[in-house]
Amino acid sequence: MTAAFARLWAFPRQFLFVWLLLALLPALASATCHKTLRWADDPPFSMQAEDGSVVGIYVDANREVLQRLGCQVQLRKLPWARALRELKIGRLDILPGAFKRPEREHYAYFSGTILPPSRNILFMHKEALTRWPVSQLLALQNTDFRLGAQINVSYGADFELLMRDQATASRVFMSANRLNLWGMVAKRRIDGVIADENTGAYEIHQLGLEAEIQPSTVVVSSAAAEVAFSKITNDQAFVQAYAKAQRELVADGSYQRIVKRYVLP
Known part of the structure; x- marks a missing residue:
């Protein structure tokens, strides 16, 4: 047994524990x-x-x-x-x-x-905004407004009520791809799209469609x-x-x- 090891072995155990803890502190920190x-x-x-x-x-x-x-x-x-x-x-x-x-x-x-909350709002073609200056989604029920929405997305109570009306539901175009819906608005095949306000603003900007498609004041859901x-x-x-x-x-x-x-x- 070396002299150094013998001195360490003779060191009181509580001091040995403290010495080991101090040695480990940098790693713990x-x-x-x-x-x-x-x-x-x-x-x-x-x-x-x-x-x-x-x-x-x-x-x-x-x-x-x-x-x-x-x-x-x-x-x-x-x-x-x-x-x-x-x-x-x-x-x-x-x-x-x-x-x-x-x-x-x-x-x-x-x-x-x-x-x-990141709200779902109705984005509309600028011409549709002028024609339908509405503040609620249900106000579009007895009109010829053509709406775009995504498949398997929950839009809240007003949208569900709207879809219960057969005539209105026939004018709602469902798609799995929201980018396709923006293209349909730009080509005037539909008048508006429901989308998250941040997502919609981002995608419209990326597509260069800000002059044609604009957010309305219609809040569809805000959970x-x-x-x-x-x-x-x-x-x-x-x-x-x-x-x-x-x-x-x-x-x-x-x-x-x-x-x-x-x-x-």
């Missing part, structure tokens, strides 16, 4: 939390930029909140249905843009409604989405800290600045 965050091709909320980076309103906002909490972020590209399954089994930590549902509360915590957290990989203390940081993001104007990166005022 550098440790951070790691969270997986879902994204998909859904501009302007999440998308891949020309340089290959993943950006968007939800991506940037969540990165900022998690950075404030000292967390590193790993992005996972997932379709919505699979994202819910991955959240349930703990292979996805955080899912932005989720609505609280009783069946989801079994496996997910929710942030609460903190971010301003606010939340952020969902897997109960397997998160606890309520983390969710509360996240919600506090997200409220600060809104209060200090950071969230609105993020929105303006992708949506023109």
Whole structure:
């Protein structure tokens, strides 16, 4: 046994423990939390930029909140249905843009409604705006207005009532691709499209159709989405800290600045 080892062995155990703890402190201090965050091709909320980076309103906002909490972020590209399954089994930590549902509360915590709601509004051709200066969707029921909407998208109570009228429903053009609907408005095949206000503004700008298609004052639905957290990989203390940081993001104007990166005022 060497002299140095003998001195270490003779050192009181409590001091040895303290010595080992001090040696490990640099590694412990550098440790951070790691969270997986879902994204998909859904501009302007999440998308891949020309340089290959993943950006968007939800991506940037969540990165900022998690950075404030000292967390590193790993992005996972997932379709919505699979994202819910991955959240349930703990292979996805955080899912932005989720609505609280009783069946989801079994496996997910929710942030609460903190971010301003992203409303579904009616975008109309400029000529249609002049012809139908309406403020409610149901005011179009007994007109010849031609409406465009997406398949398998929920637009709220007024749209459901509108679709119950057979004559009105016959003038609603359903499509799986919203970009096709914007093209139909530009060609005057339909008069308007229901879309998320941020998504619509972004896509119309990208297509160069701002002079022809404009947002109306008709708000079709305005439910606010939340952020969902897997109960397997998160606890309520983390969710509360996240919600506090997200409220600060809104209060200090950071969230609105993020929105303006992708949506023109």
